[in-house]
Amino acid sequence: AQSVTQPDIHITVSEGASLELRCNYSYGATPYLFWYVQSPGQGLQLLLKYFSGDTLVQGIKGFEAEFKRSQSSFNLRKPSVHWSDAAEYFCAVGPNTGNQFYFGTGTSLTVIP
């Protein structure tokens, strides 16, 4: 079955500290992988995506993610977190064509000063 697991429901980090949000997926074909960020009361904004090639992808706002096929993971990282990064983060997997994407249940990030 296709699925995305984000094992951390909530994470708290200090401003300036490094961040890693975990994402594991189960997908029967070549996965296209995405990370989205959702600020309170807002829609989802694409942070970065992986289709093929270099397994380390750079996104907006200083985020990066690494695709590890052997671990079925696509973890999101940021070297130094800013207070404005407090939001909910969603990992998603989907096909290059077709209509079904699978989203994780999200990780809520709190940044403390």
Added chain:
Amino acid sequence: SQTIHQWPATLVQPVGSPLSLECTVEGTSNPNLYWYRQAAGRGLQLLFYSVGIGQISSEVPQNLSASRPQDRQFILSSKKLLLSDSGFYLCAWRAYGYTFGSGTRLTVV
């Protein structure tokens, strides 16, 4: 550039009342459009998608329906809302990943 508009941003409706949420896309033609629902503490659930005018596919049987009267317009409706319809509704346009609208917070009371 492509943009997606969704309204209203917030809606409080009594049980049994009708619902109409609208989504429009600019800057593209014949987009694939989607309605997702995000319930409190849960992930995103795909409700409907449309690949063209009048073409609607339903992913989850429910109290809701969708229509695509124009190429860049996608409407989510209900004849009689249930308490369980409360949630955050997101319209999205797809091209190598989704572009989401800003969402509608629906509270059914």
